[in-house]
Amino acid sequence: MDFKTEFKPLTVQPREIESTSFEIITEELGEHPFTPEQYPVVQRIIHATADFELGRSMVFHPGAVEAGIAAIRNGNKIVADVRMVQAGISKPRIEQFGGSVHVYISDPDVTEEAKRLNTTRAILAMRKAAREAVDGIYVIGNAPTALLELIRMVKEGEARPGLIIGLPVGFVSAAESKDELRKLDIPFIANIGRKGGSTVAAAAVNALAIMAEKKA
Numbered sequence: 001m002d003f004k005t006e007f008k009p010l011t012v013q014p015r016e017i018e019s020t021s022f023e024i025i026t027e028e029l030g031e032h033p034f035t036p037e038q039y040p041v042v043q044r045i046i047h048a049t050a051d052f053e054l055g056r057s058m059v060f061h062p063g064a065v066e067a068g069i070a071a072i073r074n075g076n077k078i079v080a081d082v083r084m085v086q087a088g089i090s091k092p093r094i095e096q097f098g099g100s101v102h103v104y105i106s107d108p109d110v111t112e113e114a115k116r117l118n119t120t121r122a123i124l125a126m127r128k129a130a131r132e133a134v135d136g137i138y139v140i141g142n143a144p145t146a147l148l149e150l151i152r153m154v155k156e157g158e159a160r161p162g163l164i165i166g167l168p169v170g171f172v173s174a175a176e177s178k179d180e181l182r183k184l185d186i187p188f189i190a191n192i193g194r195k196g197g198s199t200v201a202a203a204a205v206n207a208l209a210i211m212a213e214k215k216a
Contacts, residue, residue: 021047022047025046025047026043028052029043029046029052029055029056032056034058035065037065037066037211038060038064038065041058041060041065041203041204041208042055042058043207044203044207045058045200045203047203048200048203049199051195053195054191054195054196057191057193057195058189058190059189059190059191059192060189061186061188061189063187064163065189067162068162068163068165068187068205069211069212069215071136072097072137072208072212073097073212074097074135075097076099076135076136076137076162077099077100077101077136078099078101078102078133078136078137078139078205079101079103079104079126079129079136079138080101080103080140080141080201081103081125081126081140081141081143081146082198083103083106084141084142084199084202085103085141085142085198085201085202087202088198088199088202088203089101089206090206090209093206093210093212093213094205094209096213102132102133104124104128104132105121105122105125105143110125110128120145120146122142122143122146123145123146123149125146126146126150126153127153127158129159130153130158130159130160133161134160135160135161136161136162137161137164137165137205138161138164138166139202140165140167140168140201141165141167141168141169141197141199141200141201142168142169142201143168144170144172144174144176145173147166147168147177147180147181148173148177150166151180151181151184155184162187163187163188163189164181164184164188165188165189165201165204166178166189167189167196167197167200167201169194169195169197169200170196171194174194174196175192178192178193178196179192189204
């Protein structure tokens, strides 16, 4: 093998790289059960992770995409469970509609209350969010405890999210929390299994934001 041979990429143009990537994803994914509204979310998640198994595991409430687009266009708050999710969301696409992305997990009042109650900051962050982000999009990519607490609050009438994007990753309660989310009769985007993560959750929001732009 000649190690001196220079590797030449197909293209160095950002838009061409993305469009070529999407063409490859569509070709390799093949037949799938997703609707034309759902597929852009799945496509962008695969683009962000190069994980087709994860893409195929995605599950949508029938009204999820419509609810997400409406929430973004209405300028409703977006709540992320951790800063990594917040960092991955395209702020200009959200802010052009008057929206904003919030993370409460490191707020001093959340930290103090978590210590007092001997519970996780993720749980207390969701309780604070429920008070401040009615009809918002709740994006969970890291903490199953945050998703389980949000589900509890929805069931008990303490929270009213416009959309839940529940994609926590991990081995303890991650798959189980998503199983519980799929039982709710409210708009959600989730997947089956342990996979997920901050990158995945942010990609789902960005896909919705791009669709919101196209409706403008």
